[in-house]
Amino acid sequence: MRPETEAELAHMIADATGPLRIVGGGTRSFGAGAGEALSTAGLSGVTLYEPGALTLVVRAGTPLAEVEDVLAAEGQRLAFEPMDHRSLLGTSGAPTIGGMVAANVSGPRRIAVGACRDFLLGVRFVDGMGRVLKNGGRVMKNVTGYDLTRLMAGSYGTLGVISEVSLKVLPIPRACLTLALDGLDDARAVAALSRALGSPYEVSGAAHLAAGHKHTMIRLEGFDASVAYRAEQMRALLAEFGDWQLEEDCTVWQEIRDVTALQGGGDVWRVSARPTDGPMLAARATGADVVYDWGGGLIWLRVPVGTDVRAALGDFAGHATLVRAAPEVKARLGMFHPATPPVAAIEAGLRARFDPRGILNPGLMTPREGAA
Amino acid sequence: MEMPVPDAAIISGKDRIVARLVAALPPGTVISDPAETLAYECDGLAAYSCAPLAVILPRTTAEVSAALKICHEMSVPVVPRGAGTSLAGGATPTADCVILGIARMTEVLEVDLDSRIIRVETGRTNLAVTGAVEEHGFFYAPDPSSQLACAIAGNIAMNSGGAHCLKYGVTTNNLLGVTMVMMDGTVTEIGGAYLDAGGLDLLALICGSEGQLGVVTEATLRILPKPEGARPVLIGYDSNEVAGACVSDIIKAGVLPVAIEFMDRPCIRATEAFANAGYPDCEALLIVEVEGSPAEIDEQFAIILEIARRHDPVELRQSASPEESARIWLGRKSAFGAMGQMGDYMCLDGTIPVSQLPFVLRRIGELSDEFGLKVGNVFHAGDGNMHPLILYDANAPGQLELCEAMGAEILKLCVEVGGCLTGEHGVGIEKRDLMTYQYAPEDLEIQMAVKDVFDPGWLLNPAKVFPLGASAARRVAAE
CATH class of the missing domain: 3.30.465.10 (Uridine Diphospho-n-acetylenolpyruvylglucosamine Reductase; domain 3)
Incomplete structure (x- = not known):
């Protein structure tokens, strides 16, 4: 149709x-x-x-x-x-x-x-x-x-x-600069990103690629002089973490946006959590390839096919979505994080009002009942 | 403003209802003496008042749950109340309702600067949220002008905005999680200290639902680092059209001011007489505020001034110091008080596409002549959120009705040009019966169906938001 x-x-x-x-x-x-x-x-x-x-x-x-x-x-x-x-x-x-x-x-x-x-x-x-x-x-x-x-x-x-x-x-802002640093472990990287996001210098991107060079990135956008000023302030503010390099090419953010580091094989999970919990949660998913965005609050995990990441993460404040997996894995683990009974009841009630016959993408977001 | 006929059975059962509430709640939680409930007879829409059956002032989420459970079992309508500053009658009682006030729940539950969140009990005032984090260089961004008094609970219920939302957004953009008590007493958590709550966006539904879906007792809010500084520039023009064009050009240029405020001549004159801020006597006055370091502010000022000059201003004054900034803001901040000196006023908050500003201001002027009521306009121009202040004499028979009729015409005009009835104050009872101008019956039906899910008995703030005629069947069925 x-x-x-x-x-x-x-x-x-x-x-x-x-x-x-x-x-x-x-x-x-x-x-x-x-x-x-x-x-x-x-x-x-x-x-x-x-x-x-x-x-x-x-x-x-x-x-x-x-x-x-x-x-x-x-x-x-x-x-x-x-x-x-x-x-x-x-x-x-x-x-x-x-x-x-x-x-x-x-x-x-x-x-x-x-x-x-x-x-x-x-x-x-x-x-x-x-x-x-x-x-x-x-x-x-x-x-x-x-x-x-x-x-x-x-x-x-x-x-x-x-x-x-x-x-x-x-x-579209006139200027963009990226501050980049290699070698920080996950906890240090998120600490640096938290410091940056807690500063008045208006960070518009805060990411960390845990694999390979352990690449941490902070993006600043705006008018030319302002971006240059904020970049210098930021380098000074974060000096204890290392000597941040300034990169004028901001196309690297497209790779963060599209999580290109995790393309290819394996299942991919998207975890939304309190930023400072990020490294602890990623560590629970033993052996995963990890990309942090949103200052640590968005964690992308690539794990072996069929891994139950929710079970590995245990109880935490946030939710885990299975973004990439074979249909049978998604059917077994569910794409969306289970909801608490009251929330599941509200969601089911809304669906019953908006789509009483249950014909629109049935099963895509449900069932979410069951967990606490 | 019409209100539903109170349920006589509930009123006559007052003693029984109060007895159950008193038995279930700690001493001092339930107020039922008519001399004391009178204090809750109205909110910021003071033209309408009615003492409630009783008032409950719980101290914990568990007490809120216990109170709601009893009201649910006894089918007593509940009107949730924050600080009672609603301009739309969001907390206006009915004679057969219980007011559930959250004002005693004011604690800060958690501050996490590294994750940039604060969790508070929702009776805390808006300004006191910032107060809890400002020593660390952070603030809570939504800043309704009542922020000294208004509670976060009310901000969430009405999805409150403020002068600085052009840059920082309104409540819904800064609310990450809630603890909510449903009408049947069920306590549920939605979202938390993370940027996107999972599943359907229930937070969006709850925020702005005017206390009709549940009572929010705790909230997780985003806090932001304070900018290094902020300074305004004042620009005067001889026509509203030109001022409107200037606003549009500033926005297009890529400057993102935290505020673009607009005052028209009647408002400028009233303000000058009242506060003597030294404003020029012109048709339209803009105050544009930008943030950053001194050099960053100058960089943005240069762009704004270049645009402003292109439109041939009659006055152009940029602040170079805190004293000059205060002087520029003095008149704007006195505007409501100045208009209040001239008489009673009704404040509307319809929002329009920015491109329609000149037309709408002209039409409001014409309506002012037709109705014989003076109007001053002071508003957030950057996002098209109008605040026409209609002056009337509350003691003169028929004036309130005349004022309301004129207000309705202005709001219909806002809808006609592609805008909406209310940008930040909410519908309440004030704009309830105008909803049919913005929404078709089926659009209102689906919204009411949402309430059916959360509150099947239609006990929470039932006489608000929806035209009484549209909600009648549901409210009656619930009785």
Whole structure:
């Protein structure tokens, strides 16, 4: 199924008699199972762009690359730096806006500016009964009614099929510098990143590649003189950790964003935790290849196929998502972290309201019941 | 403003309800003497008041849970209350409700500077959250103008903003986790000291749900390192159009000011008469504040001033010292007080696309003439969050109704140009019946279905947010 309009999308869902598998560009196929494919590719195009108001309204099937080109022509961008999953998951195709929002995909700059959901101003979607619904709008501040807009971000198509979104965009800074240092162990690296993020110098990236050279990186962005000033201040602030090198090439952050260090074989887990817990948690996943982002609060782990990382991590504040694994491993371990009974009950209740027939990406986010 | 007819059975059962609450809670937790419950008869929307049946002031999450469980069993509506500063009537009681006030829960539970989080009980005031970390060079970013008094619980309920949210975002962007008590007494944790809570984004639903989904007793909040410094520049223009264009150009240029404030002529004149801040007598005045080291501020000022000059300002004044900064901010910070000197006022907070600023200001001027009520505009221009202050005389018969009618017209105008009814104050009872201008029946239906999930009996703050007509069936069914 490939609707060309929102109205067609609504009819198709209303008339559906079985499960539907929602597909954007197909680059983030996290393992949605059975069901007829419903592609949003026909719902494409920028419907409104006001650079002076930093707002963009775009249909869900629009390729991300197209949007980035439109924004770049005005010196703007999606500041939350959405990850491109293709290298990590070994997928092909073109990522779409709808897929990005549905999975709430953000990148290293999330620590400074917020996640995809924080830039989402409004959303139009079709729920599991074929009802066309809207929430939010296209203004920066909006507390009119419940925030279903952010609820849709990260709902992986299980509450509705997004047809159009409004996003806040930001100007591309004129300058970027990366401070880099090799050789820190995980705990020292995260300590350095914490110090950097606790400084007034506005860090927009804080990552550590634990494998190989043990490469720690801090990104600064803004106006030229300001970035140069902050880089010098930062080098002084972090001098006890080593002699940080200044790199003008910031393309390395694309590799952090896309976690290219972990492409290839093995299962990949994404752990969200308290930043200072990062090294301790990574150590529990014995032998894993580790990439830290978000100052230590986002931990990417590559482990041997079939490893139950949640069991290895034990009880901790945060959650672990199985991002890359064979279908049978995902079926056994579950992609998403189990929820507490009250939260699982709320989530099940929401699904029952938004998709009473349970036909939208069934099973993708569930079951989450069971654990504490 | 219409309120539902109170449930006579609940009112007549007051003694029984109070007795059960008193038996379950520590001494001094339940207030039922009418002389004392009167103190809770209204919030910041003081035009509407009604003493509640009783007031509960718990000290722990367990007490909140016990209280809610009893109210749930006895089908008593509960209106949660933070500090009672809502401008929208979010904490306005009904005669058959129990007020659940969180004001006694003010402890800091944890500060983790390395992970940049603080966990607090939600009765703590907004400013006291910053107060707990500022000696270490950190602050909590959302800064509603009531921040000295308002509680984090209310900030979460209303998803509060503030003058600096252009750069730092509003409450939802800074809230990482909550401990929430559901209406049936269930205590649940959502999110925590990490940047993305797992599963569906329930934090987003809870933040801004106006106390209708649960009572948040503890919150994990992001704290940020304080900038090295901040200084404003003041820019005056002879037309709102030009000022609006200047705002747009500044934003486009890549400068990210922490605040862009806008005052129109009626507001400037009122402020000058009141605070004598030395503002020029012009049509539109902008205050743009940027942050950083002295050199970084100068670098941003250079860009802003170049843009400002292109638009031919009548006044251009950049601050070079804390004294000059204070003087530039003096008028802005006195604006509400200055307007208050001129009479009673109603403060709206509709938000519009920045590109519509000149048109909307012109229309508000026309409406002011039509209704015969004076309006001053002072607002957050960077994000289009308007604050028209409509002056009226509360003692003159019919004036409040006239003022509300004019306010409704302004809010409809905000929606018509692509904006919304409320940017940071919330719907409460004030904008409840205007929701149909922004949302179609099915859009409201799905929101009410969300409440069904959290609070099937519609006992939590039931008469708020949704038009009474739209929520009637659910509220009646719950009785």
